[in-house]
Structure formats: structure tokens, C-alpha cells
Amino acid sequence: MIAQTANSTANEFPQINPDVCIVNYDTNPGKLGLHQDKDESESILTKGLPFISISIGDTAEFLFGNTRDKDQATKINLKSGDVLILGGESRLLFHGVSHVKTNTAPSWLKEETGIRPGRLNLTFRQY
Ligand SMILES: O=C(O)CCC(=O)C(=O)O
Numbered sequence: 001m002i003a004q005t006a007n008s009t010a011n012e013f014p015q016i017n018p019d020v021c022i023v024n025y026d027t028n029p030g031k032l033g034l035h036q037d038k039d040e041s042e043s044i045l046t047k048g049l050p051f052i053s054i055s056i057g058d059t060a061e062f063l064f065g066n067t068r069d070k071d072q073a074t075k076i077n078l079k080s081g082d083v084l085i086l087g088g089e090s091r092l093l094f095h096g097v098s099h100v101k102t103n104t105a106p107s108w109l110k111e112e113t114g115i116r117p118g119r120l121n122l123t124f125r126q127y
């Protein structure tokens with residue numbers, strides 16, 4: 001299942017103690033080709049410990065699947081405030097961003113924070 005409540009998802013994956021937060025700011029097109037995240041240690045990957053991606057600002061079209069073929073990948077929108085957790089059997093899925101959708105950030109966020117056009121993405125990882 002892809003979309004779950006935070007509570008049910010949190011209970012399914014082993015907890016991580018992140019030691020790194022990678023911060024990216026993507027403007028349109030913000031393309032990130034399909035890849036697997038395998039830089040973490042063998043033991044982290046073997047246990048399926050998740051990494052966590054938080055999206056703020058403009059919406060990204062996010063792709064994931066079992067191969068590097070973007071035509072076979074599932075597409076979902078990651079909107080501002082969405083939290084994506086890839087762990088367990090999903091830990092080594094191929095994933096990427098096809099594009100960032102211009103001017104899709106919530107208007108309250110733009111007004112209250114002055115955030116620039118684009119998508120702020122934070123990924124928390126344990127190495
Ligand atoms: O943009 C995202 O939500 C995921 C980013 C990602 O896959 C990565 O940094 O390896």
C-alpha cells in the first residue's frame with residue numbers, strides 16, 4: 001500500500017536514528033532520474049531501514065518502480081507537507097522526480113514564509 005496514515009506507516013518500519021539530512025532546492029524542471037539509494041551501509045540496507053523524504057513548496061511528480069524504466073513506473077504527486085518513507089521491501093525501489101510543478105505551493109506558505117518558487121526537499125538518512 002502506498003498512501004497510509006503516518007501512524008500505521010511508522011509502526012511498520014524499524015526506527016532510524018538519522019545522522020544526515022540532505023537538503024535540496026529544486027526549481028522546474030527539477031528532474032531526478034530513476035535511481036536506487038544505496039550509499040548507506042550494508043547493514044542499514046539489509047535491515048531495510050528507511051529513509052525519509054519531506055517535501056515543502058511546489059509539488060513534485062515522483063516516480064517509483066522495480067526497474068529503471070520510467071514508462072513502467074508508478075507516478076504520484078508529492079505535495080507540500082507530504083512525507084515519503086521508503087523502507088522494508090520498498091527500500092531499494094527505483095525512484096526519481098519527473099518534474100516540479102510550477103506555482104503549486106500552497107498560497108499560505110508563500111505568503112507567510114516568502115518561500116521562493118520551487119521545491120524544498122529534506123531527506124533524513126542513517127548511514
Ligand atoms: O525528491 C525526493 O523526494 C527524493 C529525493 C531522492 O530520491 C534522493 O535524494 O535520493
Ligand SMILES: [Fe+2]
Binds near residue numbers: 035
Ligand atoms: Fe533517492
